[in-house]
Amino acid sequence: MSPESRTNDARKNDVPVTDDGSAHLVAASAAISELSAQHRPSDLAAARDAVVAAREADTNVIIHGGGTKLTWGARPDSTGRAWSAIDTRAMDALIHHEPGDMTAIVQAGIPLARLRAELAVAGQQLAVDPPRRGGGPTVGGAYIANDAGPLRFSYGGIRDLVIGTTTVLADGTISRSGGSVIKNVAGYDLNKLWCGSLGTLGLVVELIVRLHPLPEASRALRIPATAETASSFIADLLASPAECSVVEWTSVGGGVLLLGFEGRSDGLPARVDAVAALARRHGLSAELVDDADDDAAGDEDDTTGDDGSTTRGVLDHWREAHAGRPGDTVVRAATLPDRLGHVAAALDQAGHAAAGSSPGGADVESELHSHAGLGLHDLVLRGGDTAAQAVLVREWRRRVAALGGSVVVRERPPELDQHVDPWGQLGPARLLDLSEAVKRSVDPERRFAPGRFVGGL
Numbered sequence: 001m002s003p004e005s006r007t008n009d010a011r012k013n014d015v016p017v018t019d020d021g022s023a024h025l026v027a028a029s030a031a032i033s034e035l036s037a038q039h040r041p042s043d044l045a046a047a048r049d050a051v052v053a054a055r056e057a058d059t060n061v062i063i064h065g066g067g068t069k070l071t072w073g074a075r076p077d078s079t080g081r082a083w084s085a086i087d088t089r090a091m092d093a094l095i096h097h098e099p100g101d102m103t104a105i106v107q108a109g110i111p112l113a114r115l116r117a118e119l120a121v122a123g124q125q126l127a128v129d130p131p132r133r134g135g136g137p138t139v140g141g142a143y144i145a146n147d148a149g150p151l152r153f154s155y156g157g158i159r160d161l162v163i164g165t166t167t168v169l170a171d172g173t174i175s176r177s178g179g180s181v182i183k184n185v186a187g188y189d190l191n192k193l194w195c196g197s198l199g200t201l202g203l204v205v206e207l208i209v210r211l212h213p214l215p216e217a218s219r220a221l222r223i224p225a226t227a228e229t230a231s232s233f234i235a236d237l238l239a240s241p242a243e244c245s246v247v248e249w250t251s252v253g254g255g256v257l258l259l260g261f262e263g264r265s266d267g268l269p270a271r272v273d274a275v276a277a278l279a280r281r282h283g284l285s286a287e288l289v290d291d292a293d294d295d296a297a298g299d300e301d302d303t304t305g306d307d308g309s310t311t312r313g314v315l316d317h318w319r320e321a322h323a324g325r326p327g328d329t330v331v332r333a334a335t336l337p338d339r340l341g342h343v344a345a346a347l348d349q350a351g352h353a354a355a356g357s358s359p360g361g362a363d364v365e366s367e368l369h370s371h372a373g374l375g376l377h378d379l380v381l382r383g384g385d386t387a388a389q390a391v392l393v394r395e396w397r398r399r400v401a402a403l404g405g406s407v408v409v410r411e412r413p414p415e416l417d418q419h420v421d422p423w424g425q426l427g428p429a430r431l432l433d434l435s436e437a438v439k440r441s442v443d444p445e446r447r448f449a450p451g452r453f454v455g456g457l
């Protein structure tokens with residue numbers, strides 16, 4: 001075992017069990033309330049040692065970075081084994097930045113906010129903007145959870161931006177996929193496989209990421225619109241040559257669209273005007289968010305302390321709203337982008353069903369925050385009782401499924417799991433068979449977070 005891999009006794013000296021990662025581990029599963037070992041590797045060799053040590057000790061493995069998404073997926077089950085935790089936060093280096101090629105090689109535990117700040121010095125960015133609650137995710141954590149934010153509309157998801165990975169498999173094999181060239185078609189694209197696997201397939205140690213220039217300027221339009229009106233406007237917007245970088249909608253305030261624009265400052269006014277004119281043709285009025293102090297390329301301050309009045313501050317607020325507040329239940333629906341009106345109507349109906357279902361039913365508050373241009377809708381629930389929240393989620397899930405979509409519960413109180421399966425309806429049996437075959441081939445002893453993934457994988 002390398003010096004970076006420590007037993008439980010050694011850990012007590014330098015990595016207290018109450019640090020935020022371990023607290024999240026306990027929240028993730030009753031089965032993980034006690035760890036037999038905790039490893040904090042700082043490089044690939046130590047990461048491999050940690051995985052091998054866990055296997056030799058016959059433990060399951062839970063991997064965590066910032067710990068912001070450990071509750072996503074189902075609660076892992078212990079399968080009768082003790083647990084080892086692998087904390088990725090000591091693997092936090094920007095290994096190499098190649099500005100000319102617009103690529104970077106990073107260790108998985110580097111905080112996304114820090115990477116963005118370092119790249120901003122060269123006027124570049126990793127164009128991924130998931131919510132930053134709780135200190136924000138590590139790059140590896142965002143990738144393994146397939147998390148993204150409003151910018152996914154213009155840059156794609158994180159799976160589109162990770163072009164190479166180095167991963168330690170359960171038996172200690174080091175698997176490399178992709179590389180630093182963007183066009184790379186040799187072999188299986190394992191980068192897509194690890195993305196979204198929630199730590200159930202292997203330990204991603206290094207990533208090669210594709211970068212983009214930081215925009216010179218940004219603008220935003222705020223357009224009051226019900227979900228139904230917003231839906232028909234967005235359909236036209238997507239079919240038009242207009243170039244928005246962000247297309248968001250929220251139910252808060254009776255329904256509001258937020259359209260973001262990024263690019264060269266001299267080109268932005270015409271783009272914004274064209275979209276405002278399109279909105280007027282739909283009977284909508286568009287208001288330009290105050291753009292003072294927003295034209296600053298390289299001004300990459302990844303905090304959310306803005307008062308929300310500038311373009312940047314507004315975009316930050318909208319992004320964070322998707323994660324809710326601590327203690328909220330957060331549920332993600334995925335549909336085609338033109339279903340927003342139906343998704344919101346389904347939520348109203350589900351809310352009525354929940355209101356009549358139990359004494360606390362009428363107290364459930366809901367907000368829908370939608371990446372409307374992508375068809376990704378985050379429902380934030382607070383208040384009421386767990387049973388009523390469960391009714392709402394089940395009813396909404398049933399109706400969204402009828403629209404051809406899916407609903408997955410992300411954040412929730414542990415009690416909700418007694419009423420609602422976080423994954424919901426499984427896909428076609430052949431997909432589950434395929435997923436099982438993948439799990440068998442890379443983790444045959446089921447050590448990595450068994451039970452967390454779809455279908456109990």
Ligand SMILES: Cc1cc2nc3c(=O)[nH]c(=O)nc-3n(C[C@H](O)[C@H](O)[C@H](O)COP(=O)(O)OP(=O)(O)OC[C@H]3O[C@@H](n4cnc5c(N)ncnc54)[C@H](O)[C@@H]3O)c2cc1C
Pocket residue numbers: 182183184185
């Ligand atoms: C020298 C060179 C080096 C390259 N190196 C790389 C590299 O390292 N990495 C990388 O990712 N890419 C590389 N590429 C590019 C890559 O090879 C092509 O992008 C890829 O092969 C195109 O595949 P496609 O399926 O998109 O083809 P398409 O764009 O669909 O088609 C390509 C051409 O084939 C024709 N065609 C398609 N299907 C058929 C068919 N069934 N019957 C007859 N004609 C058909 C099309 O009409 C078109 O003319 C390289 C290309 C060249 C020329």
